[in-house]
Amino acid sequence: EAGVVQSPRYKIIxxxxxxxxxxxxxxxxxxxxxxxxNLGQGPELLIRYENEEAVDDSQLPKDRFSAERLKGVDSTLxxxxxxxxxxxxxxxxxxxxxxxGNEQFFGPGTRLTVL
Amino acid sequence: xxxxxxxPSTLSVQEGDSAVIKCTYSDSASNYFPWYKxxxxxxxxxxxxxxxxxxxxxxxxxxxxxNKTAKxxxxxxxxxxxxxxxxxxxxxxxxxxxDMRFGAGTRLTVKP
Numbered sequence: 001e002a003g004v005v006q007s008p009r010y011k012i013i014x015x016x017x018x019x020x021x022x023x024x025x026x027x028x029x030x031x032x033x034x035x036x037x038n039l040g041q042g043p044e045l046l047i048r049y050e051n052e053e054a055v056d057d058s059q060l061p062k063d064r065f066s067a068e069r070l071k072g073v074d075s076t077l078x079x080x081x082x083x084x085x086x087x088x089x090x091x092x093x094x095x096x097x098x099x100x101g102n103e104q105f106f107g108p109g110t111r112l113t114v115l
Numbered sequence: 116x117x118x119x120x121x122x123p124s125t126l127s128v129q130e131g132d133s134a135v136i137k138c139t140y141s142d143s144a145s146n147y148f149p150w151y152k153x154x155x156x157x158x159x160x161x162x163x164x165x166x167x168x169x170x171x172x173x174x175x176x177x178x179x180x181x182n183k184t185a186k187x188x189x190x191x192x193x194x195x196x197x198x199x200x201x202x203x204x205x206x207x208x209x210x211x212x213x214d215m216r217f218g219a220g221t222r223l224t225v226k227p
């Protein structure tokens with residue numbers, strides 16, 4: 001079984017440029033997460049989807065960040081315009097929805113460097 | 116919302132010694148507590164998890180204990196090996212809610 005797939009793995013852009021990240025979750029997983037991980041810190045949730053619905057986007061900086069999961073499968077996270085402080089690893093994860101907590105499977109992440 | 120605190124931030128042990136990492140959580144409704152291991156440049160991977168209906172779980176050299184009353188849980192690694200060196204994250208989530216909050220991580224170094 002394929003794991004969570006993310007692309008690109010690395011991205012270097014100049015500030016004020018747009019950037020997009022793509023994630024394909026494990027087949028059959030209805031819940032998808034985007035996290036941001038700064039160096040030396042734990043993952044911080046940006047947005048959580050259950051199928052195509054964004055059920056928690058309270059931590060997403062909506063002035064510059066946007067996300068979509070139109071068909072409830074793969075997802076795209078966009079930043080426009082990027083700022084220096086956006087440099088981080090962006091992790092995508094997926095899980096099966098359940099009532100008592102479920103293992104999240106992480107993708108390899110996209111390392112973003114904003115110059 | 117849930118707040119997870121993790122200690123220590125760094126831990127160095129000699130090969131063969133035990134390592135203990137502790138986490139506290141704030142939401143008494145949380146009932147799922149996973150531990151993830153993240154090697155340098157790689158994705159976090161689940162190593163063990165515990166649900167609130169049990170107090171301890173073991174898997175070979177790794178064990179997790181949970182104290183619901185005190186709202187803390189701990190990761191225990193015995194007979195540490197150099198390949199255990201990594202960053203370990205604890206997390207907590209509530210039932211029916213896949214929102215998981217992570218601790219800040221503990222960098223474990225096992226010296227040969």
